[in-house]
Amino acid sequence: MQSTNGQMVQVTLPPNAVPGSTIQIADPAAVVQAQVVGAPQQMQMNMGMGGQAWQADIFQNQPKILIRQEFALIEMCGIEAKNRYRISVPQADGRSEGQVFLYISETSDCFERICCSVNRSLTLNVHAGPGKDFPIIQQMEKPFHLQGCICCRPTFNVTGASKAETFGRIEDPWRCCVMDQQIFDKAGALKFVTSGSLFQCGLCCPLCADIDFTVSKQGKPVGHIKKLAIDPCECVKETNRFLIDFQGLTDPTERRLALASAMLLDLQYFEQNKNNNN
Numbered sequence: 001m002q003s004t005n006g007q008m009v010q011v012t013l014p015p016n017a018v019p020g021s022t023i024q025i026a027d028p029a030a031v032v033q034a035q036v037v038g039a040p041q042q043m044q045m046n047m048g049m050g051g052q053a054w055q056a057d058i059f060q061n062q063p064k065i066l067i068r069q070e071f072a073l074i075e076m077c078g079i080e081a082k083n084r085y086r087i088s089v090p091q092a093d094g095r096s097e098g099q100v101f102l103y104i105s106e107t108s109d110c111f112e113r114i115c116c117s118v119n120r121s122l123t124l125n126v127h128a129g130p131g132k133d134f135p136i137i138q139q140m141e142k143p144f145h146l147q148g149c150i151c152c153r154p155t156f157n158v159t160g161a162s163k164a165e166t167f168g169r170i171e172d173p174w175r176c177c178v179m180d181q182q183i184f185d186k187a188g189a190l191k192f193v194t195s196g197s198l199f200q201c202g203l204c205c206p207l208c209a210d211i212d213f214t215v216s217k218q219g220k221p222v223g224h225i226k227k228l229a230i231d232p233c234e235c236v237k238e239t240n241r242f243l244i245d246f247q248g249l250t251d252p253t254e255r256r257l258a259l260a261s262a263m264l265l266d267l268q269y270f271e272q273n274k275n276n277n278n
Contacts, residue, residue, distance in 0.1 A: 057252040058102065058128070058137055059259075064246065066090040067104075067262060068097050069239040080113045080271075082106040083124070084132070085263075090243060095228055097241075100130040104263070118147050118271040124263055136161045140170075140260045142267065150174045154268050158260045168257050170264050179213070179269055183257050191254060192217045194225060194261050206230050213265065215249065215258060222248030225262045227270065240270055 059065055066088050072081030087102035105125050112120035126138035139159050146152040156170035166186040173182060180195035194213045202211035207230055215223035228241040242262045249255050 057255060058126070059246075059255055060101070062089050062246075064090055064094070065102075065244050065259075066095075066097055067242040067244070067259075069241070069266075071237040071239050080117045080120070082108060082113070083122075083267075086130070087126075087259075094243065095241070103127040103129060103131050103134065105132040112144075116144070118267065119145055126259070138167070138256055138259075139163065140263055142264070147268070154264060156260050156264050158257060167253050168260075170257065170260050172264060172268055179265070181261050181264065183261055185253070185257075191257065192222065192249075194258075194265070202227065202229060207232070207235060215247075215261070217248070223258060225258070225265065227265070240266055242266065 068086045068088070070084040070086065072084070083104070083106040085104040086097065086100045087104065088098040088100045090096060091098050103126075105127065106122050107125060108120055108122035112122075121144040122142050124140040124142075125132075125136045126140075127134040128137045129135075137160065139161070141157045141159070141163075142154055144152075145154040151174075153174060154172050158167040158169065159165055160167065168186050168191065169184045169188075171182045171184070173180070177198050178195055179198060180193060182193055183191050185191050192215055194215050196211060196213035200209065200211050202209040206227075210229050211227040213225040213227075214221050215225060224243075224245040224247065226243045226245070228243055230240065234241070242265075244258055244262055246255055246258065249258055
């Protein structure tokens, strides 16, 4: 990890270090407090004195991640709640949740959630740990939009913890018979697109089949985003699961944008389904 004076310091975790615990590190410049952030294959340190302890790739070079939406009891009353998601490395079956190492929380206005539902403006915050109390390492800001409207389409501005650090932008243009997005880098250049057909079994019966989206660069598939078929419990709770297979997406920024793409797909196409079910 990087110390407070910019030098690299090797840290050996004590045997009793578990995710969420705090240990002291004898930094060359000072003694610092560090919090252990867990992942199945790696343990990384999130320093509390401004050090950059997370690797450039916030997904820790994992080939796949599983995103699971948390249940909010208030939605059983037809009121839109703040979205919350857990991110983990999927288990061997590729569908079950593993150990959570990132967390997504929503920031939005209560009045907009009640009156505007899925159209509301919001910000999704990615936290460097399994809960919302961990530091924010990415933000995805969506302005107000109109669900299903040809003109007022949803977009995401993707930034770091500081909005001065820009990663790119996600746009969801209107298309006939296809769900697609265009992903741009911070300079405004098109990096890749995600697309999925409207003629999929999972759209008619979400309990029976997955819904697939292909991530493509210059017409060639480089990854996949999959909304997994829901089980009866998830159907009642109105929660979703997404699997991102990064495959050819090795650039850390592109992987961040792929996460944002999956989140906007959920807000644009599957939050509306939840409202229709209420």
